[in-house]
Amino acid sequence: MWTWFYKLASPPYVYGVAAALVPWALGGAALALCYGLIAGLAIAPPDYQQGEAFRMIYVHVPSALLSLTVYTVMAAASAVALIWRIKVGHAVASAAAPIGASFTILALFTGSLWGRPMWGTYWAWDPRLTSELILLFLYVGVMSLRSAFEDPSRGDRAAALLATVGIVNVPIVHFSVVWWNSLHQGATIVKLGAPSMPGSMLWPLLSMWLGFMLFFAAVLCIRLQGEVLNRERQSTWVRQAVKS
Amino acid sequence: MMNNGFWSMGGYGRYVWPCFAFAFLVLGWNLWSARRHLDAARLRARRELQMAGIDP
Amino acid sequence: MNVGVLAAFNLIVRRELCLSFRRPDQLLQPLVFFLIVTTLFPLGLNLQLSLLRDMSPGVLWVAALLSSLLSLDALFKSDADDGTLEQLALCGQGLTLIVVAKTLAHWLVTGAALVVFSPLVGVALGIPQSAFGTMMLSLGLGTLTLSWLGAIGAGLTVGARRGNVLLSLIVLPLAMPLLIFGAGATDRAISGTNAVGPLYFLAALCVFTCTLAPFAATAALRITLE
Numbered sequence: 216m217w218t219w220f221y222k223l224a225s226p227p228y229v230y231g232v233a234a235a236l237v238p239w240a241l242g243g244a245a246l247a248l249c250y251g252l253i254a255g256l257a258i259a260p261p262d263y264q265q266g267e268a269f270r271m272i273y274v275h276v277p278s279a280l281l282s283l284t285v286y287t288v289m290a291a292a293s294a295v296a297l298i299w300r301i302k303v304g305h306a307v308a309s310a311a312a313p314i315g316a317s318f319t320i321l322a323l324f325t326g327s328l329w330g331r332p333m334w335g336t337y338w339a340w341d342p343r344l345t346s347e348l349i350l351l352f353l354y355v356g357v358m359s360l361r362s363a364f365e366d367p368s369r370g371d372r373a374a375a376l377l378a379t380v381g382i383v384n385v386p387i388v389h390f391s392v393v394w395w396n397s398l399h400q401g402a403t404i405v406k407l408g409a410p411s412m413p414g415s416m417l418w419p420l421l422s423m424w425l426g427f428m429l430f431f432a433a434v435l436c437i438r439l440q441g442e443v444l445n446r447e448r449q450s451t452w453v454r455q456a457v458k459s
Numbered sequence: 460m461m462n463n464g465f466w467s468m469g470g471y472g473r474y475v476w477p478c479f480a481f482a483f484l485v486l487g488w489n490l491w492s493a494r495r496h497l498d499a500a501r502l503r504a505r506r507e508l509q510m511a512g513i514d515p
Numbered sequence: 516m517n518v519g520v521l522a523a524f525n526l527i528v529r530r531e532l533c534l535s536f537r538r539p540d541q542l543l544q545p546l547v548f549f550l551i552v553t554t555l556f557p558l559g560l561n562l563q564l565s566l567l568r569d570m571s572p573g574v575l576w577v578a579a580l581l582s583s584l585l586s587l588d589a590l591f592k593s594d595a596d597d598g599t600l601e602q603l604a605l606c607g608q609g610l611t612l613i614v615v616a617k618t619l620a621h622w623l624v625t626g627a628a629l630v631v632f633s634p635l636v637g638v639a640l641g642i643p644q645s646a647f648g649t650m651m652l653s654l655g656l657g658t659l660t661l662s663w664l665g666a667i668g669a670g671l672t673v674g675a676r677r678g679n680v681l682l683s684l685i686v687l688p689l690a691m692p693l694l695i696f697g698a699g700a701t702d703r704a705i706s707g708t709n710a711v712g713p714l715y716f717l718a719a720l721c722v723f724t725c726t727l728a729p730f731a732a733t734a735a736l737r738i739t740l741e
Contacts, residue, residue, distance in 0.1 A: 252479075256465075256479075266469045266471065267468035267469035267470075267471050267475065268468070268471035268474060268475065270468065270475055271474065271475055271478045274478050274479055274482040275478070278482065278485075297734070313492065314489055314493075317488065318485070320485070321481065321482055321485045324478075324481055325482065328474045328477060329474065329478070331474060332471055332474055345695075349691055353688050353689075356681075356684050356685045356688060359681055359684055360671060360672070360675070360681060360685065363672070363675035363676050363677065363678075363681050364674060364675055364676070365676075369674065369738060369739075369741070372738040372741075373672075373675070373735070373738055373739075376671060376731065376734055376735050376738065377671060377685060380667060380689070381688075381689070384688075387692075430486060430489070434489045434490060434493045437490075437496075437497050438493045438496055438497070440497050440500070441493070441496040441499070441500035441501075442496075442500075444497075444500040444501060444503075444504050445500050448503065448504050448507055453504050453508070454508060454513060456504075457501050457504045457505050
């Protein structure tokens, strides 16, 4: 099993695996998203408190969960790259950053639209929303730092350190509804014990979450190929890879 | 299914549909941007190989 | 000559203080900035003193944050420019010790100075004297944490283009919890309620940062020095 891990440190191997994974991940994502959308929009019954407005959950929750997951992936890849000096880690982190930032913007936007009918306001400076906004700033900071250096490898390492330091925000976002009095509701899925949602509403949500995850995997793999190519331009295996 | 209630979403339609529309946009942007990034990287690699005299 | 750890620490702190005091105008700039920014708010908002008091914790803290940020850029920059930083890294005392000494010295001349200066600004903003103790304690803890966050940011951006803008972009999101608790503590002190809760949070953030940030800042500098 460990040989597989060692192989993952090799740029041509990662390039090949990423290229192969894309169609499967995209196909799976399409299936999961289709089922989730149809079941979520048409089949799931309206919520007794929020009525039809609750359906925004089907894009808000997956995008918010993904914004945290992608940051964790980015931080983990950065830490691996810094500690074991595996350059592929920098490629993964660099590929993940813009995807994560876009999901964070989506989470903030959909949350804002959901907040207007439910709480009466498009925005509130409450712990969950504020920490999610800070997450967006961290993504932007990591991307800006990476591009601010003449030497790309130095930019990679600086951005990797910042990404690793910023991981403290991820548990803050998740536990903010527990630690403080928040306008935002508590956790319904990612917690200990049974989820506090009926099946007909839960299954489309899980499917959307899975769909978003698979979509992230697909887009990450596409970007990762580009990032690996950019970092390994001088290597001989690239000749074969760009033949077309 | 495509009746009045579906599109108005119990009166919340003007919040629900922009949500899904923006989600669709974000997913689409991700795919487009990633594809563009990969194509640019391949182009850059090919150009460098050509300049070094190696024809890919 | 074999210099012990404590002696080396003292040496570097004294060197930093010496260099700072050699240019008193550079020393005063963040303090003057602090005063000017706090003046901007009442001028721009045209409020009576009683209304200003409600906003004062936030105004005070934003001004303190921004003026601390101004001086952070210089933490490693001049030493990196003339090669002293490499010499210090090679001198055998360990880069972490150097970083701790430099950051503490920096806090002494900026953060601690802000704390001493803050009653003056407090009077200008209409903060009652009874709240001064909490205000100064929260500023002290907050500026120390900020110096450490800034050390990480400064270490990362030493060789970057537009380093000072990037430094603010990196440090400010990490400093937002400080702002929330610091302003919260001062706010509670002004309204007379117990400010112990936010102060404990500030202290916890300070301890957390002071223990972990030296290693992050050292790692950041090593990236620059490589």
